[in-house]
Amino acid sequence: MSTQFSIGIIDIGSNSIRLVIYEINSHGAYRVVSEHKESARLSERIGPDGCLHNKDIQLVVPILTHYSMLCKAHEVKTVRAVATAAIRNAANSAEIVRTLEEQTGLRIEVLSGKEEARYGFLGVMNAIDIQDGFIIDIGGGSTEVTLFRGRSVAESFSFPFGAVNTTRQFMRSGTLAELEVAGIRRMVEEAVASQPWIRKSPNLPMIGLGGGIRTLGKMSQKKHKYSLPLAHNYVLKAGDLDYFVNLLPAMALEKRKKIDGLSKDRADIIIPGLIILDTIMKAANSSSFITSGAGLRDGLLHETLNPKQPLKADVLEASIENLLMLHPNGAVAHVRHVDNLAMKLYDALIIDPAQQPRSKRYLHAAAKLYRIGASVHYYQYAKHTQYMITQAHIDGFSHREIIVCSLIASFKTKSRTHAQALVFKDILAESDENMIMKLGLLLQLAIALDSSETQPVQDVEVSISGKTLTLKLHCIHNPAHELKAIDSIAKDFEKGSGLKLKVQAVAFSRT
Incomplete structure (x- = not known):
């Protein structure tokens, strides 16, 4: 029988940086024992030259140093630190990784768009019993869309827009006018047109990942006074996405922050994220929308625990x-x-x-x-x-x-x-x-x-x-x-x- 140990997963995202510590007991069962999140908005900090400059890199160092110390305090056996779109797409990606590794002692994996989508797929497939559908992961700097059939990946693509960089590009005044909403939709529709498989699988459920997606689920639950406040596997009520997409764009930021279920640190970036989601759902002609509480970090856990067979049979x-x-x-x-x-x-x-x-x-x-x-x-x-x-x-x-x-x-x-x-x-x-x-x-x-x-x-x-x-x-x-x-x-x-x-x-x- 194995002894108890812990695994730490650090996710250096385009919007936030997270640490999740999983404890694996002597029976092989796992659970989350610690979770931490810091807002970094790395996608906002990318300069006109496409680089993340040293003063912005230095903002990340204390966060990762603190996470490394937390892992030591929890006697974590294995730490996996991964970086996604903001660092992946930065012109000086290699320099960023080298600086962070030298100053924190962590080894950092820069995930490709395909890898990011695959880990999200693993997290979802090991947490929701579903055979066919789409997975959409709207991060701060990218959006991954995956089509799966028979619990296997059929198609996958990473689009270079997410909630943070789309907010930066289109939402300059804190609200969105109709012209700006139309601009976001046009950008997404043109991108989707390059991946015709998205339109060729209608009437499938779409499963959403990411903080913005979970926020949408929480707003829906609060709106309906839902009696079981679980974010994972919540089926969005019919019409709720349209309701929030129509309600939020013209609403002042301070008023938006008072909406039940909408966290204050997402109030400024929630609208572009919802428009991206709505546009892709309409293109895919999805039958329903499900929020997932499991995603990339869970996928990394499963691969770390079972590298030869990370996908659960049942x-x-x-x-x-x-x-x-x-x-x-x-x-x-x-x-x-x-x-x-x-x-x-x-x-x-x-x-x-x-x-x-x-x-x-x-x-x-x-x-x-x-x-x-x-x-x-x-x-x-x-x-x-x-x-x-x-x-x-x-x-x-x-x-x-x-x-x-x-x-x-x-x-x-x-x-x-x-x-x-x-x-x-x-x-x-x-x-x-x-x-x-x-x-x-x-x-x-x-x-x-x-x-x-x-x-x-x-x-x-x-x-x-x-x-x-x-x-x-x-x-x-x-x-x-x-x-x-x-x-x-x-x-x-x-x-x-x-x-x-x-x-x-x-x-x-x-x-």
Whole structure:
């Protein structure tokens, strides 16, 4: 088993410079333990000669020096520092890198546009379960557009405009007149015309990366009073992009800063970024827009951890396993066994044929994760589990599915679930509450079948006759705890499922 270590990713972007420190525990599970951001606006500082001059380079040195010290404080094993469009496109790129490396001790990789797009693709593909679509990464000095089919890159291109350098070129007064908006659109349309593949794949979802994209998602969520404030995998409400593109250009900067969800440090560059996005989405005739909280830095992490196979085969399963191994709490053997029993029960009963196999995956995720709340406090762990699943999120599930899973994992009673579901009534479907109750009862039964956490019930045969559900338990030792636990939930199970429980325990045979 590997020991715990940390990886630091430094992203020297055209707008901001970020450090993310990931901790990888002894089980191989990873999480963010520290994140820092400094605004640098490097694209604004490029001179008329195309160079980033020494006085501006020196502004970056203390930021990188501080990040290097933070990595040492966190005992980071591996640091990867990458530079994107502003430094890549500068006429004195090699000089900038040499100066920064000499004065900070960091080794800096200058990413090509293709590499930047590839890392963004890796970050998205390992965080969203989607087969086909576009990825758009609007940075400060460039915009990368990638078309993927079957979770593989089909086409990719890096355009030399982003939110910062477009603001500098077109937005001189703090607002944008119609003529200036038209100028940005014309620039983007002419660039898109050089890449005809963008127009040849209509009706695909577009996934957006970058701080401006996340800001758009936050503004949309605030506008609709969205009940789950997760930026990752948020599907933008229909008409919201048009709404903000039409609202913001003529609005004074100080007034713009007061819009809910719009951070003050992006208020001046958000409009050109949104116009770039809107123009490319219209050219691609995209069916929907999804914001991603994962991108370039996550892609770099995955390649650093698994250089031979950075792309996960099953996004959902990898995310469930990662979350479980972040919070094992000594019950891993138990929850894996509960999961096996829950799957056997589901296959015999098929709770919701209309949603199969999705509802089976909800139960599977809930069974594996129902105990993670014990890492906060064992008592009332169900409450902590429900919160942790919704806030940590599960990659591969939509927002609605994350909520469904959290309520199955924490299920206790129908009335309690109803009160919890009301909080998310803007996201859940009307039929979800009934499904959550049925799958929650099934999970409670599977948990009861290993209530001693010693796995006496090695297998279970399930049969239904009329209104009776018979469980034949094949046991390797006395299942007294399990029989008592089943008896304690039998009444609630019968009331919720309409099935009377009948249990028979027999010795387990290996022949």
